[in-house]
Amino acid sequence: MFDAILENRLLAAILVVIAVPIVLVGYIYLVEFVVGLFRRTTAGRIRPWLWLAPALVFLGVFLVYPTIATVIRSFQNRRGDQFVGLENYQWFFTQNDTLIALRNNVIWVIFLPLLVVGIGLLVAVLVDRVRFEGAAKTVIFLPMAISFVAAGVIWRFMYELDPKIGTLNATLNAVGAEPRAWLVEQPQNNFFLIIVGVWLLTGFAMVILSAGLKGISTELLEAARVDGANEVQVFRRIVLPLLMPTIAVIATTIIIYALKTFDVVYTMTNGNFNTDVIANTMYQMLFNNGQPGRSAAIAVILFVAIVPVMIVNIRRFQEQEAVR
Amino acid sequence: MTQAQAPVAIGAQVETRRRARPRLGGIAVNTVLIILMILWAIPAIGLLVASFRTAAATNASGWWTAFTPPWEFTIENYEYVLGRAGIDQAFINSFVITIPATVLVVMIAAFAAYAFAWMEFPGRNILFVIVVGLLVVPLQVTLIPVLNFFRDFTPAGIKINGTFLAVWLAHTGYGLPFAVYLLRNYFGSLPKEVFESAAIDGAAPGTAFFRLALPMSVPALASLIIFQFLWVWNDLLVALVYLGPVPQNHPLSVVLANLTTSFGGGWQFLTAAAFVSMVVPIIVFLSLQRYFVRGITGGAVKG
Secondary structure: OHHHHHHOHHHHHHHHHHHHHHHHHHHHHHHHHHHHOOOHHHHHHHHHHHHHHHHHHHHHHHHHHHHHHHHHHOOEOOOOOOEOOOHHHHHHHHOHHHHHHHHHHHHHHHHHHHHHHHHHHHHHHHHOOOOOHHHHHHHHHHHHHOOHHHHHHHHHHHOOOOOOOOHHHHHHHHOOOOOOOOOOOOOOHHHHHHHHHHHHHHHHHHHHHHHHHHOOOHHHHHHHHHOOOOHHHHHHHHHHHHHHHHHHHHHHHHHHHHHHOOHHHHHHOOOOOOOOOHHHHHHHHHHHOOOHHHHHHHHHHHHHHOHHHHHHHHHHHHHHHHHO | OOHHHHHHHHHHHHHHHHHOOOOOOOHHHHHHHHHHHHHHHHHHHHHHHHHOOOHHHHHHOOHHHHHOOOOOOOOHHHHHHHOOOOHHHHHHHHHHHHHHHHHHHHHHHHHHHHHHHHOOOOOHHHHHHHHHHHHHOOHHHHHHHHHHHHHHOOHHHOOOOOOHHHHHHHHHHHHHHHHHHHHHHHHHOOOHHHHHHHHHOOOOHHHHHHHHHHHHOHHHHHHHHHHHHHHHHHOOHHHHHHHOOOHHHOOHHHHHHHHHHOOOOOHHHHHHHHHHHHHHHHHHHHHHHHHOOOOOOHHHHHO
């Protein structure tokens, strides 16, 4: 019967869109009803877990279980029938290519978040003050909606060496400068790849920061202005501190994105000219070189790399709770 | 504040919003924004122009030369893309995949985020950080374990692998870490007084969630919907792996990505394809834009 419903896909989708919210809202009311049968303290203890349960089930199946499998796999040999200790990790840290990929990831992790958050914040704050807010936001958001493959096509033409076709070299030509091989010159070609990432992701930062900005009470801002604060003071003393949690969310997300960065490098240079990144190495090891053990070890190195970022997040949440 | 008053407070807020429209910026603000808009638009305009030219023309001269005679625009890229067999079915499939996957993520994440933000329980911060930390898991490493799970997990004889159900569930799992992170952060910044007075007035957590937390978080929910929709709509990997090689199930992203593999150097069709598949996410973005309004939480503190 279920198969038959899935066959008629439109009907199935409509059914799902109506039924899923009903079931989920019903679940919460059921939880509250059941919890209400217990004494207050007991209720307080079990309630959070029942609210979390749907999310934890999904995360467990789709992310935690594969992660555990990956960690185990990273200690196994190529065929996965023998434990080899730290061999895969040793391989990663002793290869020239992987160390260059690691260096490039450090460059990505430093500059991508800085530029994306910086420009995203600038746009989010400034669009509040102009008449063309909607148009400006749409233009900055637009690249988010373009597929990576298409973005790769257009940026190859942006960076093309021939000034007759390459937009940037045509511009250099117009001002009388020599054309440059943007994606070949090392190590700055990494920065030119990062610029593609910035173009793609700034819209993401801008939308989320803009949503956070709209949550700041207007009365507060007006009160400060009435008290004689200028716009720069209002921004530094009120807007920025209140927006800090949102900035931290975006920064964390973009740092993780930079660690995992893959699509831009894969579509633009495929790691050539010393632009490789570790996620691309991981992909090559998994799908082209038949080295799932090494690939898993790279994934585990990624998990370990975000631990410092997560510690900063814990501290921040503890502070947030202490003040509220 | 009781639940019945909440909508009134929000309604009253609309008035103050209109009055407190931020003062317009000077020349500097306008200039900076216009420069940024031009920088961001140039690659997109280049792509748009290329989508209306032949591959030979784009390879021979820069896109900016298309604006001077001889004008050699063509719609053949669009004709080719829109004339692909099964493109209409692919459009429908994209909606069928994207809408439930978005609804599931937003609702389940909202429950979890509310528990993380406003309920006390041991290990809360550690658990939350683990959830957010899962953002770093590369999708590629999850594919094989999850495929095995789908193969072995057949409740009541229902085969999940290769169905839309598999894609809905997988996208929900993958989308949750960011969704929980974003919403927990927004819920956590809501004024404490609102929830305290609701509790004093005897409102259950369920009521406080549906009547206070959700309506006050409309901008955050709107941005989450925009991005979850966009990610699922543009996703290629998850659809390819979990739907399998069944062409009539494929969403737009898969059909459009096949434009190059089956044609070698068909990149000029990709430029047209980019705009074809962009239309829907842009409409979603523009229509949710109006929920980015100032001052939804502002007046609530007074209650």
